[in-house]
Each structure stands twice: as structure tokens, then as C-alpha cells.
Amino acid sequence: xxxxxxxxxxxxxxxxxxxxxxxxxxxxxxxxxxxxxxxxxxxxxxxxxxxxxxxxxxxxxxxxxxxxxxxxxxxxxxxxxxxxxxxxxxxxxxxxxxxxxxxxxxxxxxxxxxxxxxxxxxxxxxxxxxxxxxxxxxxxxxxxxxxxxxxxxxxxxxxxxxxxxxxxxxxxxxxxxxxxxxxxxxxxxxxxxxxxxxxxxxxxxxxxxxxxxxxxxxxxxxxxxxx
Ligand SMILES: O=C(O)COP(=O)(O)O
Ligand SMILES: [Mg+2]
Numbered sequence: 001x002x003x004x005x006x007x008x009x010x011x012x013x014x015x016x017x018x019x020x021x022x023x024x025x026x027x028x029x030x031x032x033x034x035x036x037x038x039x040x041x042x043x044x045x046x047x048x049x050x051x052x053x054x055x056x057x058x059x060x061x062x063x064x065x066x067x068x069x070x071x072x073x074x075x076x077x078x079x080x081x082x083x084x085x086x087x088x089x090x091x092x093x094x095x096x097x098x099x100x101x102x103x104x105x106x107x108x109x110x111x112x113x114x115x116x117x118x119x120x121x122x123x124x125x126x127x128x129x130x131x132x133x134x135x136x137x138x139x140x141x142x143x144x145x146x147x148x149x150x151x152x153x154x155x156x157x158x159x160x161x162x163x164x165x166x167x168x169x170x171x172x173x174x175x176x177x178x179x180x181x182x183x184x185x186x187x188x189x190x191x192x193x194x195x196x197x198x199x200x201x202x203x204x205x206x207x208x209x210x211x212x213x214x215x216x217x218x219x220x221x222x223x224x225x226x227x
Contacts, residue, residue, distance in 0.1 A: 003222060004033045006038050011176060011211060018141075027216065034165060040144055042106070063151065063178045077111055077150040079111060086145055097118040111147070116140065135147075141176075160185075167186065174189075174192075175211075183204070190203055192210050192215060
């Protein structure tokens, strides 16, 4: 049997320009074990990906703030505390960093995401002044203002239990600091070559190739092991 997968999306299933790599549609629809998309993006994004791959909608969104499995949603985190930090950041001249409409936050329920070009120093200063309950996570794609203790790894435990699968049976692949907790819960973990220092340090192995090339190399290895 191939193992269940916990897959990050941005930087892991994408091209360097941020598109879903077409090989996702070749390799994942028929993967013969649970596949959990675990992302910092808002809830609809991984649901849509799973839906259009023809897979069960088993997802972790908002860095673990949202877990969805078997039709059950689990929400953790304090969005009001995150928004209070963002409001204080705005009062000090900070901008949220997305255009009009802000589809990044429109459906976000447990945290707030700011654009990758915002004043991160000021954001961290404002968050630190707000106390110990809120932290900043930098994925390379966004700065997330989130509750301490909420993580993809914690959500993976929730999802694994609902699936009746040992969390240690999962193989996790990711690229950034929001994946380090997943790597700690999954039994086997890989960082792709474009991964940041936190992900590289937390992973069992850093693969030679980046983005979906790296992910494909891991998935091929897992399939060969199964033969
Ligand atoms: O939303 C982000 O900042 C990054 O998303 P990811 O966790 O799928 O890489
Ligand atoms: Mg990522």
C-alpha cells in the first residue's frame, strides 16, 4: 500500500510562478490512500483542489485553524485577536497588502493573512506588543497573523483520528515554516529544495529538486517502495 499523504500546496504542488503543476492531476486522483491538503490558504482553496481532483474533501486550511474531514469542520484560533493586531498595524501605517476584494481573507475564519511585501518588521512589533497569544508566520507567500498553538500538525492529528489512521503513517511534503509542525506529526517528512530554513530543519530529508519536481520525486519513490 502507498502511504497516506499530507501535502502542502504553495511551493510544493505548484510551479515557481505559483500555478498548480499539471502533474498534480496525473498523480493524485488515483493515489490509493488518503490525501490531506494542508495549506495556509483559506478553506475554499484546498476544498476546490480536492473536488476537482475527484478526491474526498479532506483538508487542513488556515495553517490548521480549519480541519475538514468526513463532512465535519473543526475551527480553532481567535480571529478577533488576529484582526485586532491587523487594525493596530493599519493605525501605524501598515497595509494589508492585497488588492480590492481581498479574496485571500474573504473566507478566512480563524486568522488573517497579509501580503508578502508588507512591512514585516512593523507587523512583528505590533504583534509582540499585543501579547503572547498571537504570532506571525511567514510562508514566503503571505504573513499570517494567527493564534499561538494552532498548527497544521495539530490539525493533522485531528484529521488522522477521524480517518482512523495513525498520524505516524502519513508522509508529509512541504516547503515552509508552516509545514514544520506537520513534519513533526507525520512519520516521514520531506522538504522540497525551495524550502525555507525552518522546513529544512524539521524535515527528515531535503530532496534535490524544488517545487513539484521535488514532490514528484518523493511520490515516485513511495510508489516504487510499494511495488
Ligand atoms: O497561504 C500561504 O501563505 C501558503 O500556503 P501553503 O501553506 O499551501 O504553502
Ligand atoms: Mg507552502
